[in-house]
Amino acid sequence: MTNSKGQLNLHTKVLAAIFLAATAASQPAQNSEPTQVASPPVLLITVDTLRADRLGCYGAKRVKTPAMDRLAAQGIRFDPALAQVPITLPSHVVILSGTYPMTNGVRDFTSSGIPPSVGLISEAFERQGFATAAFVSAFVLDATWGFRRGFQVYDDHFDPRQFETENPGNIQRRGAETVDRLLTWLRGRPTGKPFFVWLHLYDPHSPYDPPEPFRHEYAGHLYDGEVAYTDTQLGRVFGYLRDQGIYDRMWIVLLSDHGESLGEHGEDEHGFFIYNSTLRVPLIFKPPQGAALPHVVEGPVGTIDVAPTLFDLLRFQDPLRRQFQGRSLASLVLGKGAAQARGVYSETYYPRDSFGWSALRSISTRRFHFILAPRPELYDVGADPAERRDLYAQRSAEAAALRDQLSDLERRYAGPAPSAAGPPLSAETLEKLKSLGYVAYSAPAAQGEDSSLPDPKDRLKVFKSILRATDLASAGRLDESNALLRIVAVQEPKLYLAPFLLGENAARARHWEEAQHQFLACLKLNPTFEQAIMGLARADLAEGKAQDARPWLELALHQNSHNFLAYYGLGLVARQEHRDEDARRYFQSAAHEKPNYAPAQQELGIVLVELRRYGEALGPLEQAAKFGPPNPVLANYLGTAYANTDQLGRAIQSYQTALSLKEDYAAARLNLAFAYLKSGERSRAGREFRTVCRQDEKLCQEFRSQFE
Numbered sequence: 001m002t003n004s005k006g007q008l009n010l011h012t013k014v015l016a017a018i019f020l021a022a023t024a025a026s027q028p029a030q031n032s033e034p035t036q037v038a039s040p041p042v043l044l045i046t047v048d049t050l051r052a053d054r055l056g057c058y059g060a061k062r063v064k065t066p067a068m069d070r071l072a073a074q075g076i077r078f079d080p081a082l083a084q085v086p087i088t089l090p091s092h093v094v095i096l097s098g099t100y101p102m103t104n105g106v107r108d109f110t111s112s113g114i115p116p117s118v119g120l121i122s123e124a125f126e127r128q129g130f131a132t133a134a135f136v137s138a139f140v141l142d143a144t145w146g147f148r149r150g151f152q153v154y155d156d157h158f159d160p161r162q163f164e165t166e167n168p169g170n171i172q173r174r175g176a177e178t179v180d181r182l183l184t185w186l187r188g189r190p191t192g193k194p195f196f197v198w199l200h201l202y203d204p205h206s207p208y209d210p211p212e213p214f215r216h217e218y219a220g221h222l223y224d225g226e227v228a229y230t231d232t233q234l235g236r237v238f239g240y241l242r243d244q245g246i247y248d249r250m251w252i253v254l255l256s257d258h259g260e261s262l263g264e265h266g267e268d269e270h271g272f273f274i275y276n277s278t279l280r281v282p283l284i285f286k287p288p289q290g291a292a293l294p295h296v297v298e299g300p301v302g303t304i305d306v307a308p309t310l311f312d313l314l315r316f317q318d319p320l321r322r323q324f325q326g327r328s329l330a331s332l333v334l335g336k337g338a339a340q341a342r343g344v345y346s347e348t349y350y351p352r353d354s355f356g357w358s359a360l361r362s363i364s365t366r367r368f369h370f371i372l373a374p375r376p377e378l379y380d381v382g383a384d385p386a387e388r389r390d391l392y393a394q395r396s397a398e399a400a401a402l403r404d405q406l407s408d409l410e411r412r413y414a415g416p417a418p419s420a421a422g423p424p425l426s427a428e429t430l431e432k433l434k435s436l437g438y439v440a441y442s443a444p445a446a447q448g449e450d451s452s453l454p455d456p457k458d459r460l461k462v463f464k465s466i467l468r469a470t471d472l473a474s475a476g477r478l479d480e481s482n483a484l485l486r487i488v489a490v491q492e493p494k495l496y497l498a499p500f501l502l503g504e505n506a507a508r509a510r511h512w513e514e515a516q517h518q519f520l521a522c523l524k525l526n527p528t529f530e531q532a533i534m535g536l537a538r539a540d541l542a543e544g545k546a547q548d549a550r551p552w553l554e555l556a557l558h559q560n561s562h563n564f565l566a567y568y569g570l571g572l573v574a575r576q577e578h579r580d581e582d583a584r585r586y587f588q589s590a591a592h593e594k595p596n597y598a599p600a601q602q603e604l605g606i607v608l609v610e611l612r613r614y615g616e617a618l619g620p621l622e623q624a625a626k627f628g629p630p631n632p633v634l635a636n637y638l639g640t641a642y643a644n645t646d647q648l649g650r651a652i653q654s655y656q657t658a659l660s661l662k663e664d665y666a667a668a669r670l671n672l673a674f675a676y677l678k679s680g681e682r683s684r685a686g687r688e689f690r691t692v693c694r695q696d697e698k699l700c701q702e703f704r705s706q707f708e
């Protein structure tokens with residue numbers, strides 16, 4: 001295992017060049033002078049799934065939220081504020097881009113991420129000279145979906161073991177962990193410029209499992225316990241900012257992406273309906289001291305208004321402004337203007353795109369909430385905030401006027417959906433996909449007017465069966481889950497989620513053939529559903545059919561060029577086919593898309609060691625050690641990379657780590673023996689080699705001569 005110094009230097013240079021290129025790309029654009037010399041720092045907080053009425057400042061009685069209440073008492077609180085779409089991914093795209101889903105194309109779970117043509121406020125903050133960082137708590141907001149743009153740090157690290165056992169949609173981390181990462185960044189942040197930080201906390205999202213003492217204190221209403229827990233985490237953030245003297249001179253904006261139905265209207269969680277239980281969210285602006293007096297502004301306003309408001313408050317002259325479709329609330333925040341009554345748009349396309357039923361769209365005014373559905377609804381939210389009495393039949397004139405408003409808005413903003421598609425597919429790949437049973441194209445399930453489609457209100461039972469089936473599957477009760485899903489599949493033959501979930505259950509049980517059958521059935525109904533495409537690749541890889549996995553992974557990348565798991569899978573395929581240079585390239589892409597995904601960094605490092613590019617291997621292997629769980633194979637390869645870059649002390653340490661994790665790891669022990677030999681410790685080398693001989697006769701015979 002010799003190493004050529006020349007090669008090492010060359011590759012270190014290449015690595016440095018890549019690193020410099022990446023740094024250059026994240027620098028502010030040239031000639032963009034910060035518009036304000038002393039801009040205040042900005043913290044944007046989105047607490048996922050947070051109902052406004054669970055905060056003390058919005059009238060909650062039985063939930064303790066002192067940190068958020070204090071923020072509101074020092075700030076400007078909007079009531080009501082409404083989400084434009086009650087689903088995590090599209091709602092955050094609305095908040096961070098200031099555009100409607102009908103314009104940005106990100107409408108529900110089936111989206112492939114943010115199209116490159118849609119700008120994010122993070123990019124503008126970077127152009128304006130801010131240090132930018134994001135700390136998110138759920139895979140739903142992973143960099144995979146295109147959120148990393150403009151953020152110099154995008155912290156979306158999740159325990160990689162979750163990717164093996166969980167549907168990626170369920171992967172998350174607790175608030176304490178995310179807040180720890182944020183505080184670490186704040187302590188070491190770049191000095192001499194203001195910062196823009198986005199903090200996302202996910203705890204109030206189901207399942208509701210707050211830690212003690214909240215679990216005990218909120219027994220019987222654990223959702224509230226999650227809210228209270230989240231508040232204590234925010235208290236840590238605010239406490240730190242106060243201690244550092246930053247709090248008083250910064251803007252803090254706190255809101256949620258949507259509420260939670262908690263059984264109202266028959267919906268348990270969010271996304272399926274667009275009643276106020278899931279649309280109403282808190283919205284608080286905490287100004288720098290002296291910038292504005294605390295007060296409450298009567299709504300309704302939308303979360304789409306946050307971006308233009310921030311830009312006005314900070315006096316940003318940035319080209320991103322041209323994209324905004326919300327209304328600036330800056331004069332209301334500063335107490336300089338009266339609120340203008342206007343309708344606020346909301347939608348959910350989840351029933352349509354995932355179930356083939358009608359989409360729901362709505363307009364909210366101060367008094368009414370009009371919901372356009374096959375059977376439209378109208379609520380007098382002033383008199384009936386819980387939306388229990390549908391007045392559509394009685395108040396047809398008001399309903400008609402609101403329907404016109406809705407149509408106007410849709411005419412103004414709807415356009416051809418921009419695409420986030422990746423590289424085109426080769427004819428060969430398309431041919432292979434066809435031979436594997438893939439139908440390359442079929443028309444979207446439904447388009448245009450939805451009046452002929454089933455009303456989601458009339459399909460609530462089927463929807464709840466699906467949710468029940470996923471709960472049963474999570475609890476390991478696969479047979480019961482499958483039985484329920486088979487009934488749904490018969491009742492709703494166009495519903496692609498039924499075969500998809502049957503496929504997921506089969507994959508859980510490692511029945512790969514059945515999983516493939518179901519995922520293919522799913523793709524017949526929805527040919528672009530990324531999770532089913534990845535499911536097929538996963539099944540092929542599990543069965544050792546790398547050849548078959550490849551076209552699926554290429555298709556997944558075609559759908560979404562940021563899909564790090566697809567790059568990672570292609571790397572594994574290339575490894576199985578002994579195409580090490582291809583494997584290196586794919587693992588490199590996976591690590592580039594998601595630097596904190598330890599398995600990709602580990603495989604990249606291992607391939608580089610095997611290609612004898614030891615100097616280059618060090619970085620990825622060290623990243624893997626930083627972000628992944630302790631792993632003997634990783635420690636062994638890290639040892640080899642150190643041993644071949646003249647770092648024998650570290651090499652010995654790494655081999656010892658490998659052996660502490662796996663005592664009978666003969667290859668690592670042999671490496672340790674060699675490292676001792678190289679550092680002149682012959683007796684130690686001999687002792688380790690004798691242990692190798694007791695454990696592995698073949699290694700013993702092969703290397704005996706070198707230790708005699």
Ligand SMILES: [Zn+2]
Pocket residue numbers: 048049087088089205257258
């Ligand atoms: Zn959410």
